[in-house]
Amino acid sequence: MIQRLLRLHSFVKDGLNNGFINGFLIVMIILIGLPAGLERREELAPFAIPIFILLTLVFAVVTVRQFGSRATWGRLIANGVAMAIGTAIVFLLFMSLINRWQARGFEVQDYFAEVTLGTTSRLSGVPESELFPNPEVEPISQEYPEDAELRTDPMILAINNDDIVVFDLGFIKVGGLFGTALVLGVIAVVVVAGYRGWTLIDWQAAQAWFNQRYATAGSKRLLNSQLPMAVHWLRLIMPALLFLLLWSTISMNFDTPFWEDVLGESTIEEMDGGRSSILDLGEQFNMSPRAIQNFQLIMVFTIVVSFLLAGRSLRQREYAALPYLGRVVLALLFPLALLALAVWRIESDEITFISPTLSFAGLDELEAVTASLLVGYGVVIIIAIYVLLSLRDSENLEATLLFASGIPILLTMPLFLDQYQTSVVNLVAIYTILGMGLNIVVGYAGLLDLGHVAFFAVGAYVYAFIESNRQHISAGHANDVLFGLITAAILAPLVIVTATLYWQQYHNRQAIDRASDGGTEYRMARLWRDQPPPLVTLGLLVLAIGVALGGWYLFEQVGLFSGVGRASPFLLALVLGLISAGFAGFLLGFPVLRLRGDYLAIVTLGFGEIISISLENLENLTGGPFGAQNVPKPLPSDATIAEANLTILYLATIGAMAVAFLALRLRHARQGRAWTALRSDEDIAQAMGINLVNAKLTAFTISAAFAGIAGVLFAARQSNLFPTNFSLNISINVLAIVIIGGMGSVPGVVVGSIALVGLPEMLRAIKDYRIMAFGGLLVAMMLVRPGGLLPTPLVSLEERARQLHSRLGKSPPAQENPAASDEDKERADDR
Amino acid sequence: MTGNASQPNNGDVVLDVQGITKRFGGLVAVSEASLTIYRGMIASLIGPNGAGKTTFFNCVTGFYTPDRGLIHFMGSNIAGLRPDQINARGIARTYQNIHLFHNMSTLENIMVGAHTRLSAGPTGASIRHPLNREEEEATLIKAYELLEFIDLTGMGDLDATNLSYGAQRRLEIARALASDPLLLLLDEPTAGMNPHETEEMMRFIRRLRDERGLTIFLIEHDMGLVMNISDQVSVLDYGRKIAEGTPEEVQRNPLVIEAYLGRPPEELEEDEVATAAEEDAS
Ligand SMILES: Nc1ncnc2c1ncn2[C@@H]1O[C@H](COP(=O)(O)OP(=O)(O)OP(=O)(O)O)[C@@H](O)[C@H]1O
Numbered sequence A: 001m002i003q004r005l006l007r008l009h010s011f012v013k014d015g016l017n018n019g020f021i022n023g024f025l026i027v028m029i030i031l032i033g034l035p036a037g038l039e040r041r042e043e044l045a046p047f048a049i050p051i052f053i054l055l056t057l058v059f060a061v062v063t064v065r066q067f068g069s070r071a072t073w074g075r076l077i078a079n080g081v082a083m084a085i086g087t088a089i090v091f092l093l094f095m096s097l098i099n100r101w102q103a104r105g106f107e108v109q110d111y112f113a114e115v116t117l118g119t120t121s122r123l124s125g126v127p128e129s130e131l132f133p134n135p136e137v138e139p140i141s142q143e144y145p146e147d148a149e150l151r152t153d154p155m156i157l158a159i160n161n162d163d164i165v166v167f168d169l170g171f172i173k174v175g176g177l178f179g180t181a182l183v184l185g186v187i188a189v190v191v192v193a194g195y196r197g198w199t200l201i202d203w204q205a206a207q208a209w210f211n212q213r214y215a216t217a218g219s220k221r222l223l224n225s226q227l228p229m230a231v232h233w234l235r236l237i238m239p240a241l242l243f244l245l246l247w248s249t250i251s252m253n254f255d256t257p258f259w260e261d262v263l264g265e266s267t268i269e270e271m272d273g274g275r276s277s278i279l280d281l282g283e284q285f286n287m288s289p290r291a292i293q294n295f296q297l298i299m300v301f302t303i304v305v306s307f308l309l310a311g312r313s314l315r316q317r318e319y320a321a322l323p324y325l326g327r328v329v330l331a332l333l334f335p336l337a338l339l340a341l342a343v344w345r346i347e348s349d350e351i352t353f354i355s356p357t358l359s360f361a362g363l364d365e366l367e368a369v370t371a372s373l374l375v376g377y378g379v380v381i382i383i384a385i386y387v388l389l390s391l392r393d394s395e396n397l398e399a400t401l402l403f404a405s406g407i408p409i410l411l412t413m414p415l416f417l418d419q420y421q422t423s424v425v426n427l428v429a430i431y432t433i434l435g436m437g438l439n440i441v442v443g444y445a446g447l448l449d450l451g452h453v454a455f456f457a458v459g460a461y462v463y464a465f466i467e468s469n470r471q472h473i474s475a476g477h478a479n480d481v482l483f484g485l486i487t488a489a490i491l492a493p494l495v496i497v498t499a500t501l502y503w504q505q506y507h508n509r510q511a512i513d514r515a516s517d518g519g520t521e522y523r524m525a526r527l528w529r530d531q532p533p534p535l536v537t538l539g540l541l542v543l544a545i546g547v548a549l550g551g552w553y554l555f556e557q558v559g560l561f562s563g564v565g566r567a568s569p570f571l572l573a574l575v576l577g578l579i580s581a582g583f584a585g586f587l588l589g590f591p592v593l594r595l596r597g598d599y600l601a602i603v604t605l606g607f608g609e610i611i612s613i614s615l616e617n618l619e620n621l622t623g624g625p626f627g628a629q630n631v632p633k634p635l636p637s638d639a640t641i642a643e644a645n646l647t648i649l650y651l652a653t654i655g656a657m658a659v660a661f662l663a664l665r666l667r668h669a670r671q672g673r674a675w676t677a678l679r680s681d682e683d684i685a686q687a688m689g690i691n692l693v694n695a696k697l698t699a700f701t702i703s704a705a706f707a708g709i710a711g712v713l714f715a716a717r718q719s720n721l722f723p724t725n726f727s728l729n730i731s732i733n734v735l736a737i738v739i740i741g742g743m744g745s746v747p748g749v750v751v752g753s754i755a756l757v758g759l760p761e762m763l764r765a766i767k768d769y770r771i772m773a774f775g776g777l778l779v780a781m782m783l784v785r786p787g788g789l790l791p792t793p794l795v796s797l798e799e800r801a802r803q804l805h806s807r808l809g810k811s812p813p814a815q816e817n818p819a820a821s822d823e824d825k826e827r828a829d830d831r
Numbered sequence B: 001m002t003g004n005a006s007q008p009n010n011g012d013v014v015l016d017v018q019g020i021t022k023r024f025g026g027l028v029a030v031s032e033a034s035l036t037i038y039r040g041m042i043a044s045l046i047g048p049n050g051a052g053k054t055t056f057f058n059c060v061t062g063f064y065t066p067d068r069g070l071i072h073f074m075g076s077n078i079a080g081l082r083p084d085q086i087n088a089r090g091i092a093r094t095y096q097n098i099h100l101f102h103n104m105s106t107l108e109n110i111m112v113g114a115h116t117r118l119s120a121g122p123t124g125a126s127i128r129h130p131l132n133r134e135e136e137e138a139t140l141i142k143a144y145e146l147l148e149f150i151d152l153t154g155m156g157d158l159d160a161t162n163l164s165y166g167a168q169r170r171l172e173i174a175r176a177l178a179s180d181p182l183l184l185l186l187d188e189p190t191a192g193m194n195p196h197e198t199e200e201m202m203r204f205i206r207r208l209r210d211e212r213g214l215t216i217f218l219i220e221h222d223m224g225l226v227m228n229i230s231d232q233v234s235v236l237d238y239g240r241k242i243a244e245g246t247p248e249e250v251q252r253n254p255l256v257i258e259a260y261l262g263r264p265p266e267e268l269e270e271d272e273v274a275t276a277a278e279e280d281a282s
């Protein structure tokens, strides 16, 4: 008997353990969260239950994943049930404890002093009417007074009770604490079985069976190609589907000539002010306006995450059956549909992200709406060109489709957000940029940097400084010339560098064509080594100056420099912010070159503090403790706040995308490999020829430059900057983002900022509770996924290497040592 | 025993160490040690535990700066240079305890080795300059060829630290080879291997010299291997070089026998001593 029990225990212990951890986490959340001085207490319970459900689901998934290839149906279901039971046991123990205390007159209410009866009742499962202590027992007889109202059994299983959270399933009502535990358990079992069950099914056997019995030739192909593929494709188009869902909840303006023709006037008049949405969350689902806002925000974040996940599941696969034209049409479907939606939104609601009036090289007073539309068309044309070019190879279909739908979605989404949502997404984007920067130093190179906020501050104050000075020096044109020249001076080297590089490319390609004989001679590129001859250099110089002056003229025409107070030289501030922050990073890099680990952390911490103290004390530059106030937005002063916010959101979104893109490229280049090696082992990396000084300084500089961009955007978003905005807290938050997302993982940073900035921001309504949820998330995360939410997979290169190698005309090698290789593979699989 | 390399002349000197000394506080780990290695040689460094062999390697590769003495590599002094500079000059090494980069795939580990032979910087990588891409592809091809060379094709995408022990040792060598070295230093390449694996490693080292024209300098405790493949054997004891010469000469040297056995050589017959030394070492 005991033997059996022991065997059963060893069979389900993983599930049980996870259930206990889950139960304890939930209890911790209740214990810490309840007394946390909630202002809007009634909002607590609805938030708490989803968190519990989420935690339970997380642990269910963890339970499943523990088995890996050892999974069987029996194991999965037994452990799922065990997990539910484990959770319920801890729950029951805790709540019965509370109930007993309560019954003994232990005044549990004191502990939960600030929580209303209703909330306690919802969480504990005890009806409100019974949440009171039993009366004092009579000292002599040790019995309750005869007519005293006594509490019912605290172990009450609260089902069918109106006072508590009730899951109304139609035919049965389940609710209360224990009822909830029950529901959680059922969900867990379903998830557990379903999640791995999918992979357990032997699809090929199923297919064979199906084919044998029913299939004709045609349906056979259908089955073969589409069963697993359907899931794969669902993942790829998930962002688009989710976007449709989001859009369907947005109220659109039908009061336009176009819709009048289509729908008829009377239909539109029936609508509420000519506006309607497919899904009216308020009416159909009884959601408060705040809830709708948050729901839409969650949708936005989900879309971003699903885009990242889809990016991970991309495969290079031949779709030769689909002709070129078909592929192109397929890939252009989404961008064109999105363009239509965007045009509708911009035109009918006059939502614009460009300054209201601007004159552009002769086109007088281009209207904001027209300009915004032009930008939209431009983006779609660029995407169309990309689609046309990249689809020539049918292997690119998946990637092209994803990017041609994903990028326009990201660019269209801001149009549908209101001000509150815009500001939340904005913050997330800014933290993403910050995180990308820190990820390079901490995630790639493994140098613990606690002073990241310093570079953020440098960027922000550079923007504020340039902007405010422009306001003060109202001398007009003299300054425009100055700023124009600075811009030109920045543009010129960029042009020279790019042109030189391309000259080298042309030159070297010729050399390579002559030299290559397909032998073992490698084509080692010599970037920067062969300089162009003097005449070419001179030509480039002239070209660069021409381009720079042209650029200056262009900016001036667009209104970026014309007239103080009209538009801000945002580009200038951006470039200067980036450069000064990068330089600050470079400077910090020097003293810490020889430091490692804890010492490095302390010095960078000190650096962050130095900057924040300087912000308070360099009053002439920064405005001291009173901060830099009334920092202008990067738009002409006649732009509305909504327009400015939208513009900044666009800048931040594009900035985040660009930075992510750069970070990815760097990781997969020589520099990124050097950083990763450095993180792994500094000494060995140096012995492998990596110049540590170089690698560390580059990491610090690039990381700081990214933070500078974030700073500039932050200053543009905020109208006042105070030194307190740049406290140590920011550094720590960003570090948490990098760690939670997964060290060194670029999509991880995005997910991390959504989890640590976006979600808490939405929970602002219940203030302190969000800190607790945040803490709970951290603890659960570290227990469950120590590698982060989206850790980086190893870089897979072998397939590509093999292709390149065989393209060189060398025959693939015969496997010389198959026995040893198999053994190695097995070992690797086991770990 | 391989045939001796053709009579070396001075132009063929790859490594010339002149009287280096390395102290750790009071402990003299290497003392006045000199050594010359010619092109195409397989040279061995042997000695009891703690004799200072690894320290000697560390001096040559720049981990330590010798307190005294010169280290000439291809005619110029490299003592005092940083490890990465020395690697760029053409010396690569492996370690007594395997040190692969974790978080990196097998193939990437090899690619890191090629670092000094590449020139792409962060700017080029960001704009994915065509030259940069070509360089990247060439590196990939080269890394793949090395992967083939060490018989690990099909495992290029695995976590390097998950490979089997023997594979990790070979991978470490491949990583060193990726930097196109002239001189390869191997610190106990067969430590922890069984006789069969040792045999394979020995053949592998020969291939390195014969197919790739490398000069090899190795530390080894396995006397069978040392005596079998070395052209020249040097013996360190308490940081001092006590003997040098062909395997036969060293085997007969009374100082060496004393160093390994710690008692006067008269008490034993000569060949017994040799076998005893072998056993003692393994
Ligand atoms: N960094 C160091 N600091 C202090 N002492 C050291 C250091 N490195 C080595 N030593 C000492 O120097 C002596 C020589 O060590 P070394 O590692 O070179 O020996 P070895 O010949 O490689 O021995 P083994 O055969 O065990 O590898 C030892 O006594 C060791 O303790």
Ligand SMILES: [Mg+2]
Pocket (backbone or CB within 6 Å): B053, B054, B055, B096
């Ligand atoms: Mg040693």
